[in-house]
Amino acid sequence: xxxxxxxxxxxxxxxxxxxxxxxxxxxxxxxxxxxxxxxxxxxxxxxxxxxxxxxxxxxxxxxxxxxxxxxxxxxxxxxxxxxxxxxxxxxxxxxxxxxxxxxxxxxxxxxxxxxxxxxxxxxxxxxxxxxxxxxxxxxxxxxxxxxxxxxxxxxxxxxxxxxxxxxxxxxxxxxxxxxxxxxxxxxxxxxxxxxxxxxxxxxxxxxxxxxxxxxxxxxxxxxxxxxxxxxxxxxxxxxxxxxxxxxxxxxxxxxxxxxxxxxxxxxxx
Amino acid sequence: xxxxxxxxxxxxxxxxxxxxxxxxxxxxxxxxxxxxxxxxxxxxxxxxxxxxxxxxxxxxxxxxxxxxxxxxxxxxxxxxxxxxxxxxxxxxxxxxxxxxxxxxxxxxxxxxxxxxxxxxxxxxxxxxxxxxxxxxxxxxxxxxxxxxxxxxxxxxxxxxxxxxxxxxxxxxxxxxxxxxxxxxxxxxxxxxxxxxxxxxxxxxxxxxxxxxxxxxxxxxxxxxxxxxxxxxxxxxxxxxxxxxxxxxxxxxxxxxxxxxxxxxxxxxxxxxxxxxxxxxxxxxxxxxxxxxxxxxxxxxxxxxxxxxxxxxxxxxxxxxxxxxxxxxxxxxxxxxxxxx
Numbered sequence: 001x002x003x004x005x006x007x008x009x010x011x012x013x014x015x016x017x018x019x020x021x022x023x024x025x026x027x028x029x030x031x032x033x034x035x036x037x038x039x040x041x042x043x044x045x046x047x048x049x050x051x052x053x054x055x056x057x058x059x060x061x062x063x064x065x066x067x068x069x070x071x072x073x074x075x076x077x078x079x080x081x082x083x084x085x086x087x088x089x090x091x092x093x094x095x096x097x098x099x100x101x102x103x104x105x106x107x108x109x110x111x112x113x114x115x116x117x118x119x120x121x122x123x124x125x126x127x128x129x130x131x132x133x134x135x136x137x138x139x140x141x142x143x144x145x146x147x148x149x150x151x152x153x154x155x156x157x158x159x160x161x162x163x164x165x166x167x168x169x170x171x172x173x174x175x176x177x178x179x180x181x182x183x184x185x186x187x188x189x190x191x192x193x194x195x196x197x198x199x200x201x202x203x204x205x206x207x208x209x210x211x212x213x214x215x216x217x218x219x220x221x222x223x224x225x226x227x228x229x230x231x232x233x234x235x236x237x238x239x240x241x242x243x244x245x246x247x248x249x250x251x252x253x254x255x256x257x258x259x260x261x262x263x264x265x266x267x268x269x
Numbered sequence: 270x271x272x273x274x275x276x277x278x279x280x281x282x283x284x285x286x287x288x289x290x291x292x293x294x295x296x297x298x299x300x301x302x303x304x305x306x307x308x309x310x311x312x313x314x315x316x317x318x319x320x321x322x323x324x325x326x327x328x329x330x331x332x333x334x335x336x337x338x339x340x341x342x343x344x345x346x347x348x349x350x351x352x353x354x355x356x357x358x359x360x361x362x363x364x365x366x367x368x369x370x371x372x373x374x375x376x377x378x379x380x381x382x383x384x385x386x387x388x389x390x391x392x393x394x395x396x397x398x399x400x401x402x403x404x405x406x407x408x409x410x411x412x413x414x415x416x417x418x419x420x421x422x423x424x425x426x427x428x429x430x431x432x433x434x435x436x437x438x439x440x441x442x443x444x445x446x447x448x449x450x451x452x453x454x455x456x457x458x459x460x461x462x463x464x465x466x467x468x469x470x471x472x473x474x475x476x477x478x479x480x481x482x483x484x485x486x487x488x489x490x491x492x493x494x495x496x497x498x499x500x501x502x503x504x505x506x507x508x509x510x511x512x513x514x515x516x517x518x519x520x521x522x523x524x525x526x527x528x529x530x531x532x533x534x535x536x537x538x539x540x541x542x543x544x545x546x547x548x549x550x551x552x553x554x555x556x557x558x559x560x561x562x563x564x565x566x567x568x569x570x571x572x573x574x575x576x577x578x579x580x581x582x583x584x585x586x587x588x589x590x591x592x593x594x595x596x597x598x599x600x601x602x603x604x605x606x607x608x609x
Contacts, residue, residue, distance in 0.1 A: 013275070014274060014275035015275045023419065023430070026289065027289065028276075028287045028288075028289055030286065035284060036275055036276070036277065036284050037275075037276045037277075037284065037285050037286060037287050038274060038275050038276060039274045039276055041274070052427070054352070054427065054480075059349065059350075059482070059489055062349075062484055062487060062488060062489030063489050065487050065488040065489070066488040066489050066490055066505070066574065068488075069488050069507070069573065069574065070573060070574040071570070071571045071572075071573050071574055075573075078487065078488065097434065103434070103436060103437055103440075104434040104435070104436040104437060105434060105437070106434060128427045128428060128429055128430070129430040194402065195482075195489075195491060210569065210570045213517070213569075214517065214521075214566045214569065214570070217517060217518060217521045218521050218525065218562055218566075221521045221522045221524075221525035221526075222525045222528065222529060224522075224525070225525040225526045225528070225529035225530055226529050228530055229529060229530055229533050232533070251522065254522075255518055255519075255522065258517070258518045258521075259514050259515065259518045260514075262513070262514035262517045262518060262569060263510055263511065263514040266510045266513045266514055266569065266572075266573075267510045
């Protein structure tokens with residue numbers, strides 16, 4: 001399986017030649033035709049899976065909206081930005097399991113070239129791995145990175161050929177959105193099995209107003225809290241009383257003021 | 270070695286059934302016992318799903334009510350879909366035998382001590398990337414385990430596949446067992462530890478989780494409910510601007526008061542009574558005050574989308590040990606302060 005149109009060969013039973021479909025990680029299975037048990041040497045085969053999507057385009061858009069309304073982005077970004085286009089495709093990833101330094105580890109390499117920077121952060125998400133079916137070819141991006149190139153990259157990382165336990169090609173469902181905000185185009189990717197949103201560059205929430213309000217309120221209240229203490233140290237019980245009074249009066253002014261300020265920042269920024 | 274190898278009894282060539290994870294198989298024809306060597310595969314189990322769709326939705330309804338949630342959320346939330354996902358968790362069970370050699374503190378100094386531990390232990394960890402589902406491990410303590418029935422599970426809901434490495438996980442479990450043995454020995458000083466694991470079993474437990482999605486004002490949120498216990502394990506909800514502002518202001522005010530005036534009050538009380546744990550008493554309001562102020566800012570800054578994650582259930586002894594350690598550190602600091 002190395003070029004962009006991989007030759008697909010089904011696994012056949014050693015006794016009767018019937019087609020076998022092992023599940024992820026399965027080493028022993030019973031042939032559904034003749035009932036004999038077979039052992040699958042997973043290091044000699046490249047399994048081809050696809051991750052079943054659990055969300056449709058509508059939900060993907062709503063998941064994007066939730067991320068845009070979230071803690072990292074500009075306030076109400078989903079209302080202020082305009083989605084220009086959205087596209088769905090199954091994107092191929094090479095998943096390799098191999099021994100390195102006495103441990104079994106997993107590597108993920110993109111199997112097709114992409115300019116979408118978000119995908120470098122993609123992990124293999126939790127999902128229902130299913131045997132690849134040709135019906136999704138129309139929506140799938142063909143793998144263009146040959147297996148040989150991936151093997152070479154592994155050798156560079158210190159993994160010898162014999163240490164590889166398993167190669168898999170996994171097609172992951174992705175909704176790619178392009179949106180416009182403040183005359184700038186951005187891209188975000190919604191992964192179709194878990195609904196996770198990946199974005200490299202995005203209009204980020206301005207931290208300054210939050211920090212300003214936070215620091216100012218902390219400073220003011222800390223300052224006010226010292227009044228009773230200073231009063232007590234200066235004039236004992238009478239001083240304590242004055243200090244408490246001053247603290248409460250000024251506090252009574254500070255609390256609504258900061259409340260209004262914080263509400264303004266929380267609803268606008 | 271070919272890719273597909275047919276397996277039959279070495280004695281009579283009869284058809285053998287080898288369930289994943291078996292070590293010894295018995296031929297159904299000649300009863301010859303054979304040992305499985307090499308890659309044995311992994312035993313799979315499942316925990317039955319006790320919750321139905323309505324119960325899951327009700328749990329989510331309770332989750333979306335609260336002062337810190339956006340106003341009108343419980344009325345305005347539109348449930349879009351719900352499904353069961355079986356998530357695989359690597360689990361390791363073993364009877365752990367340990368010998369810990371060390372010393373116990375007594376009145377005259379330190380006494381040599383040897384402690385033997387024999388305890389059934391278990392450990393589990395998510396076998397796939399659970400980022401959006403937010404559940405890293407589950408408490409399998411009181412769960413019934415059934416044999417894995419792939420077909421039935423696939424009919425019931427989505428079955429997620431493990432993508433991690435069995436070896437790495439098992440190593441983590443071994444590390445956990447060893448630290449548990451040391452902790453159970455309760456020695457003041459540990460010299461050496463020997464740990465042996467008996468009847469160790471590694472398996473994949475497929476745990477049922479209800480995934481419920483709802484939309485509010487065009488934005489969608491996801492909540493994960495434990496399919497066995499009914500508890501909300503992870504969920505997101507839109508926040509409330511008023512609550513965030515109030516949390517900031519009152520949290521900062523209270524925290525500042527505790528931080529500045531708390532130690533002063535503590536010192537005043539101590540001068541009157543002459544207690545021995547003085548440092549702890551003075552430090553406590555400072556720590557709590559700072560904690561309150563930090564929490565206040567975080568609720569304010571990150572309260573727009575609330576992310577709730579159920580706290581990881583540690584067994585009771587682990588929680589106590591954390592507090593015990595904190596107290597012993599405080600006591601040591603106090604002693605240093607007094608110059609002993």
